[in-house]
Amino acid sequence: MNVVVVGIGLIGGSFAKDVKALYPNVHIIGIDNSDNHLEEALELQIIDEKGSYDALSQADVIFVSIPVNAMVRELPKILDAVGEETVVIDAGSTKELICQSVAEHPKRRNFMACHPIAGTEFSGPSAAMEGLYEGKTNIICEVEKTAFKLQERALAIFQDMKMRIRYMNPVAHDKHIAYVSHLSHISSFMLGKTVIEKEKNERDIFDMAGSGFESTVRLAKSSPEMWTPIFEQNRENVVETLEEYIQNLETFKQLLKDKDFDNVYREMSDTNRIKQILKGIPLTKK
Amino acid sequence: MNVVVVGIGLIGGSFAKDVKALYPNVHIIGIDNSDNHLEEALELQIIDEKGSYDALSQADVIFVSIPVNAMVRELPKILDAVGEETVVIDAGSTKELICQSVAEHPKRRNFMACHPIAGTEFSGPSAAMEGLYEGKTNIICEVEKTAFKLQERALAIFQDMKMRIRYMNPVAHDKHIAYVSHLSHISSFMLGKTVIEKEKNERDIFDMAGSGFESTVRLAKSSPEMWTPIFEQNRENVVETLEEYIQNLETFKQLLKDKDFDNVYREMSDTNRIKQILKGIPLTKK
Incomplete structure (x- = not known):
């Protein structure tokens, strides 16, 4: 499985660590606008290599964990670059504007809007921890807009991470x-x-x-x-x-x-x- | 050493547990207006026996950890009953009114006004824990009004409990x-x-x-x-x-x-x- 994590801080790094622990054969590419974060993530073995949006077309799963202002700007670009079979999961703490930002995108069905409610007051790759998501709630919005088999792939990961799933609309x-x-x-x-x-x-x-x-x-x-x-x-x-x-x-x-x-x-x-x-x-x- | 704990909840119970761990020969009497609390404290071996204010005259150390409204009412009565060599320590979260309540008491020199800054959101003897006070700050007020050798006795206990001592006036x-x-x-x-x-x-x-x-x-x-x-x-x-x-x-x-x-x-x-x-x-x- 090819996984790309865009934004390799506490949230993205913890996702990467869980994925690596659950699926030993996974290959994880990290993308971040801080090269220091990328180097740190490599050193901590959170990611296997650094990459760019060129890597997105070959990804099975893309996890986007960047500040929500960057999210509404980058998500459409990320969707532009993904393959037919890629699922893009976001981890933004807001959902209405993020869902709006890709509402009309031709690849909307490759996107699953999520808010995994987990975190600490710390940030950066060194704050990433295995098991951060275990027992935590993941709120999924507009699930019906995600392609069914991509829903399945994302949900299987969340299930393996032992998250509790709740469905809500973005406004609620x-x-x-x-x-x-x-x-x-x-x-x-x-x-x-x-x-x-x-x-x-x-x-x-x-x-x-x-x-x-x-x-x-x-x-x-x-x-x-x-x-x-x-x-x-x-x-x-x-x-x-x-x-x-x-x-x-x-x-x-x-x-x-x-x-x-x-x-x-x-x-x-x-x-x-x-x-x-x-x-x-x-x-x-x- | 004879110790009496008046109010055997989280704060008093944790004090009793530390004292028992530090000084194996100590004898601890518990006083509480809840007989359930006393029975629970006995069962948990936090205290050695239940008692009343009659026990106060033979105590070396009395630790008073009751709500601060009860404190200003009971402290003068407690001082009335203590022996010449007893030190009475309070653990109230306010200090001005408590100090005022015994300011003119003939046995004021038997009293040391303290606020050990420690606690949890839980209460009762079952919430008591050994080591609660370790590394915590104990604020002592009007220390000069406590008899010197009674200061020494109380401070030795706080030191053995590894508390950090700070001196302040009650208003501050x-x-x-x-x-x-x-x-x-x-x-x-x-x-x-x-x-x-x-x-x-x-x-x-x-x-x-x-x-x-x-x-x-x-x-x-x-x-x-x-x-x-x-x-x-x-x-x-x-x-x-x-x-x-x-x-x-x-x-x-x-x-x-x-x-x-x-x-x-x-x-x-x-x-x-x-x-x-x-x-x-x-x-x-x-």
């Missing part, structure tokens, strides 16, 4: 993901900003950070190169989530100002059921 | 901790609330939660019994941090609305240095 994906992922990143970045601004003595932040701060601020280590275009493409949904989040914070602040601690307690205990939700246990409604 | 503690800990908890609770409100289909939250949501929402599993009195005692500082956090979120939202993505990028890249801060590495200012 972007709306939900704004709440569950994009808002988390902004809340974390702004938390980090608020604390850094206040605590001029950075030693104090470090010394006092034991009590939960690291986990809430973890996402503030994320790459602005990746996240700026995500927020740009999902701007309207993200603004809506921010408005609701700010409103909830205002309400909580007002309860504190009013010394209404019964409702402060209730706000927290109502939200405690996130425990059950994250365990995936169906809830009995109160 | 409460101000800093509002940013680094209390704000994190509110941001997490309100994030959980915003997502739960929107995502009526809880399965969707679970399925889409891979991308960072768990870590930012982790603290929303925390105990309202513990946190309501913390917010009550540190109300003014917490309201201030919330105002600044909301302002930063508003600014970010406005940048998105204005499509000012250069500054969206800059907001995130400026905050990225939280990476270095959390590693404790001194920074070269840009």
Whole structure:
């Protein structure tokens, strides 16, 4: 099997590592606009060789994991270059604009729009890890627009990687993901900003950070190169989530100002059921 | 050595476990207003026996880890009952009101005001873990008000537990901790609330939660019994941090609305240095 990974960072590199582990005879070509990343990926044996779009016509599977602004620009070019039997999978965190970018492409049926919901706050080939996708959800959009046997090939890989598959339309994906992922990143970045601004003595932040701060601020280590275009493409949904989040914070602040601690307690205990939700246990409604 | 732990949950139970591991001959008495917790702590061999305040006069060390509203009520009673040679250590997440509550107590010199900055989102004796405090910061307030040889005894324990000691005054503690800990908890609770409100289909939250949501929402599993009195005692500082956090979120939202993505990028890249801060590495200012 010939696999090409376009964008050999955390997401693409982890895909390459899994594919290599699952199918020992696979040949993996890496394409990246950073030659440093390519050299690193070669050294780490994540890819077998460096390549260019010339390699696309011979590929069975192409996995595209580049920032979503580059994605909408490159995907049509990638489809231009692929063979009849190639499946192109993207891993973009937004889906509406990406699907639009290839909606009228003559090779639309070679494309499968995916969002494997996995990642860490780190980036680059050295952040790639085997097993990143195991047990994670892969959201596939407009699956009916992908050629049936190419769907099958891609799904077999995801199944071998032990991913859970969910199907959604691109508009619904972007709306939900704004709440569950994009808002988390902004809340974390702004938390980090608020604390850094206040605590001029950075030693104090470090010394006092034991009590939960690291986990809430973890996402503030994320790459602005990746996240700026995500927020740009999902701007309207993200603004809506921010408005609701700010409103909830205002309400909580007002309860504190009013010394209404019964409702402060209730706000927290109502939200405690996130425990059950994250365990995936169906809830009995109160 | 006779040790009494008042409040045998995550914090007190973890202290008891470390003390038992470090000093095999220690005898640990547990006091808790929940008999279930006491029975559980006995069964888990976290404590050697259940007791009451009658046991306090014979204790060498008393560790008090109860919600901060109970703390300001119970600490004076505990000091009333201790012997001349007993050191009483508290583990409250606020310090100003707690220090005030015993400021005029005739046995003030038997008290050492501490905030070991450690914990998880879980609670109760079953959440207790050996080594919880290793490498964590313990903030000690008004150390000069504790009798010198009792300071020594407490510090020797913290040193054996491999804690890092920092000294602060109670007012500064409460101000800093509002940013680094209390704000994190509110941001997490309100994030959980915003997502739960929107995502009526809880399965969707679970399925889409891979991308960072768990870590930012982790603290929303925390105990309202513990946190309501913390917010009550540190109300003014917490309201201030919330105002600044909301302002930063508003600014970010406005940048998105204005499509000012250069500054969206800059907001995130400026905050990225939280990476270095959390590693404790001194920074070269840009």
